[in-house]
Amino acid sequence: EAFGISLLEGAMAGKALISSEIGTGTSFINVDGETGLVIDAGSADALRSAMKKLWDDEALAARMGAAGRSRYERLFSAEKMGAAYEGVYRKIVTTERKAKP
DSSP states (O other), X not given: OOSOHHHHXXXXXXXXXXXXXXXXXXXXXXXXXXXXXXXXXXXXXXXXXXXXXXXXXXXXXXHHHHHHHHHIIIIISHHHHXXXXXXXXXXXXXXXXXXXX
16 A cells, blocks of 8 residues: 555554555655564565564554554644645645736
8 A cells, every 4th residue: 555544544543563665655654663663565574573573572562553643643633634634725725816916
C-alpha cells in the first residue's frame, strides 16, 4: 500500500508498526525507531528480524505503539486531517480571489 492507510489503523490502535521503505508516504507515517521499524522492501530476513525484535521486546513494542498513537492523534486524526484540508482549500480560494482583476 503506497500511502499507508493500514499503518494509520495500526497507529490508531497503538501498535508498533513494521513497514517497508518504498519511497512513498509510509515512512512519514511510520518513523523508524520511533513508531516502529522500517525495513528494506522485499527482504524476508529483514521482516523476520523486525517481527522477532518486537516480539522479544514487549517494552519496546509498547513504547513504539504509544508513540504511534500519539503521532496519529497529533497529525492524522479526522479532526487534524479535516483542518489541514480546510487550510488547503482556503489557501486556494484566497489565491484565486487575489489573482482575479
